[in-house]
Amino acid sequence: MIITIARCYGSGGKEIGKLLAKSLGISYYGREILESESGDDGDILFGCDESFQGSSFSKADEQFKKQSDAIRRIAERESCVIVGRCADYVLKDREDTVKIYLYAPQRACMRRIIRLYELNPDDAKSLIHSMNKTRGDYYRHNTGQIWSDPTHYDLCINTAELEQEQCVELIKNYLKLKSLI
Numbered sequence: 001m002i003i004t005i006a007r008c009y010g011s012g013g014k015e016i017g018k019l020l021a022k023s024l025g026i027s028y029y030g031r032e033i034l035e036s037e038s039g040d041d042g043d044i045l046f047g048c049d050e051s052f053q054g055s056s057f058s059k060a061d062e063q064f065k066k067q068s069d070a071i072r073r074i075a076e077r078e079s080c081v082i083v084g085r086c087a088d089y090v091l092k093d094r095e096d097t098v099k100i101y102l103y104a105p106q107r108a109c110m111r112r113i114i115r116l117y118e119l120n121p122d123d124a125k126s127l128i129h130s131m132n133k134t135r136g137d138y139y140r141h142n143t144g145q146i147w148s149d150p151t152h153y154d155l156c157i158n159t160a161e162l163e164q165e166q167c168v169e170l171i172k173n174y175l176k177l178k179s180l181i
Contacts, residue, residue, distance in 0.1 A: 003171070005100045006100070007101070010110065064086070098175065103148070110125055157171070
């Protein structure tokens, strides 16, 4: 079973992914996917974090291909939670993949980002907009699809009014309904 999590910036996706993986007793991969699977290509993979910053499009395309290969290798060998990196798209043809999208209204994301990074509201709003645009552009470039389109996902969750543990339980209940756990 592979669980992919796409997430809006500030929705708590990385933390929810880690909690979910721990709760299920499976591995978690996010940015770590680059380090754990880099092998001899570490220089190519390092720093590729759902953006094109500092990269030409050809270098970014090469990075995405290597990252996608790493995601497929991991999915072949173990059950895990993978956050970001267009993993939902990379693994779209696998029947054992559950694709989740986590989001929250901007005000909830702002509260979280202000609390975590001690930013003022204007800076938090700007950071959220910038990160979501970057993630959306990265997804569109690599998949030809719109990142926030709910039709790409099996389950979409508004995290604003739920504790992270409640989000994990909601996902686990979905997995139980699908007879995956």
